[in-house]
Amino acid sequence: MWRKLLMTRIEDVRGSLQVHPTKKYVEEKELNPQFITLHHSGTETGHAQTFANYHVSKMDWPGIGYHFVVLRNGTIQWCHDLRVRCYHTSGRNTRNIGVCMVGEGLFTKRQRNALKNLVYALSIHYQLSSSKILGHREHPSQKTLCPAMNLDQFRKEIDSLLFHSLTQLTPSTAIPKTVRKGARGQDVMNLQNALALKGYSLHRFGADGIFGAETERAVKKFQRDHHLKMDGIVGPKTWEKIIS
Structure with missing residues (x-):
């Protein structure tokens, strides 16, 4: 909140x-x-x-x-x-x-x-x-x-x-752990905030730390726009693009 x-x-x-x-x-x-x-x-x-x-x-x-x-x-x-x-x-x-x-x-x-x-x-x-x-x-x-x-x-x-x-998420830091639909916690909230700052807004639930359907849709859109595998899973390659 x-x-x-x-x-x-x-x-x-x-x-x-x-x-x-x-x-x-x-x-x-x-x-x-x-x-x-x-x-x-x-x-x-x-x-x-x-x-x-x-x-x-x-x-x-x-x-x-x-x-x-x-x-x-x-x-x-x-x-x-x-x-x-x-x-x-x-x-x-x-x-x-x-x-x-x-x-x-x-x-x-x-x-x-x-x-x-x-x-x-x-x-x-x-x-x-x-x-x-x-x-x-x-x-x-x-x-x-x-x-x-x-x-x-x-x-x-x-x-x-x-x-x-x-910039709290930078390439010089360790890549966060893989997160996907159903995940919860600070890594998810960091993901949601980073997506928002890159123009992939979560209008309904915002940065609530819960990886639900809205976050998954935003991730897939980000992956599509950056020519990544569009699976909705935020692994090393997706994280690297998000924090670059």
């Missing part, structure tokens, strides 16, 4: 925030996010509880409009299950994870580091490239300057983290 990649304090506030007495958010049938969208609160202070109160009482929404809120001290507040289609980007909320930074531009170092860690963890787990990390203002038809940050620079920082993850 993405939480295993977090090195930042996370506070699970799901179920404790104000919600509308009758309205409810729609939940996605499958957990396969397409975007991570970054926001700022536009306030000097605040937290999930105050934003939830505002969104419900003033905006008449079903609940808080973000999946995560990143506080000034670097704490991440987890507000919704990621299946919830909450209202953070008009017309673009389907399969879209919303993350709000408290503030408006002058974010703290702890806050930025927490945001990077969260977005990296979600990107790895849900097989999202940095091109799928957008600011609120970058979505079509959004009349806003949110978030007040250099998004191109942020994506470069995420790319650097993702590249570092891939």
